[in-house]
Amino acid sequence: xxxxxxxxRSFKFSSLKNVFRMATETSTNSAKRNLEDMRKPYNEKxxxxxxxxxxxxxxxxxxxxxxxxxxxxxxxxxxxAMCLSTASKTGKPSARYVLLKGYDKExxxxxxxxxxxxxxxxxxxxFAALTxxxxxxxxxxxxxGSVKKVSTEVSDQYFHSRPRGSQIGAILSAQSQPxxxxxxxxxxxxxxxxxxxxxxxxxxxxxxxxxYVVVPxxxxxxxxxxxxxxxxxxxxxxxxxxxxxGILTHQGDQGWIYERLAP
Numbered sequence: 001x002x003x004x005x006x007x008x009r010s011f012k013f014s015s016l017k018n019v020f021r022m023a024t025e026t027s028t029n030s031a032k033r034n035l036e037d038m039r040k041p042y043n044e045k046x047x048x049x050x051x052x053x054x055x056x057x058x059x060x061x062x063x064x065x066x067x068x069x070x071x072x073x074x075x076x077x078x079x080x081a082m083c084l085s086t087a088s089k090t091g092k093p094s095a096r097y098v099l100l101k102g103y104d105k106e107x108x109x110x111x112x113x114x115x116x117x118x119x120x121x122x123x124x125x126x127f128a129a130l131t132x133x134x135x136x137x138x139x140x141x142x143x144x145g146s147v148k149k150v151s152t153e154v155s156d157q158y159f160h161s162r163p164r165g166s167q168i169g170a171i172l173s174a175q176s177q178p179x180x181x182x183x184x185x186x187x188x189x190x191x192x193x194x195x196x197x198x199x200x201x202x203x204x205x206x207x208x209x210x211x212y213v214v215v216p217x218x219x220x221x222x223x224x225x226x227x228x229x230x231x232x233x234x235x236x237x238x239x240x241x242x243x244x245x246g247i248l249t250h251q252g253d254q255g256w257i258y259e260r261l262a263p
Contacts, residue, residue: 042138042224049223049231051260057252059219059235060105063141066221067103070134083131084110086117089124100130101158105254107213108143109150111158114208116175122147128214138224145216155210160202167203168192220261230263 055065070079080100087093094117102109108130113119122128130143149155159167172188179185196203220234235258243249244257252258 041226042230044226048225049221049233051233051250051258054233054258057256057258058254059216059221059252059256059258060103060254062221062235063103063219066134066137066139066141067132070132070137070139073134073136075136076134079132079134081132082108082110083133084118085129085131086121087125087127088121091125094118094121100132101211107145107215109211109213111155111209111211113170113173113175113206114149114210119175119208122212128212130214140222142218142220142222143214143216144218145214147212147214150211150213152210156205158211159205159209164196164199164203167205168196170209171203171206225263228263232261232263234259234261 054062056062067079070076073079078099081097082100083095084098085093085095096118098110098112098118100108101111114123126147127145128147130141132141134140159170162170168189172185172192218234218236220232223231225231235252235256237255238244238249238257244251249257249259
């Protein structure tokens with residue numbers, strides 16, 4: 001009798017394990033299938049982005065046109081958020097999001113800690129790529145170019161325009177370095193808040209904190225299509241006196257040429 005009860009219990013336990021295993025496998029396979037099938041509709045054929053849709057043949061002005069639309073789109077919380085990609089002197093890449101803090105004919109500006117990973121990589125290899133993606137608009141802009149530091153005056157001006165809490169955050173953070181815990185930062189923050197409790201006393205900008213400007217050599221405008229025949233128009237500087245040829249490459253403004261790329 002005892003052996004029969006044990007046998008029944010063993011069978012039930014084994015059956016439960018099989019059911020759990022099958023459920024887990026089904027869930028895993030379903031997740032894989034769902035991942036493979038994830039496909040959102042983009043623009044349809046009547047909403048393409050052609051050369052005639054360019055607001056300007058100057059890519060900086062074209063960027064301004066798209067950027068203003070992104071800023072006015074309520075579902076885009078930070079239109080100035082951009083992925084900054086850098087590489088070490090050995091070519092090992094890294095990427096992270098930062099905020100665009102200005103742009104003009106000179107380039108695209110952001111601020112950070114010079115001693116951070118990105119700061120070290122930019123010191124070793126002063127080239128970078130920026131990527132904006134405005135999902136509700138199904139638009140992206142990619143920028144590539146050399147990088148240089150802005151003047152100390154520009155860095156000082158921007159640093160002191162930030163909220164005092166952000167200024168203190170820039171001082172206390174040895175960005176990209178390991179720390180024991182979050183409490184470590186909070187303890188330093190508390191000390192600095194006490195030290196600079198008088199708002200009449202300016203907080204000095206750390207020497208290892210300031211701005212960079214990405215001087216564009218390539219600016220690409222992308223717009224998604226449901227057919228995946230996406231629209232890509234790239235502006236760049238001419239590589240030779242034979243460009244533009246009027247067939248693949250066309251004359252833009254301010255010394256730029258532009259061309260359509262296959263998606």
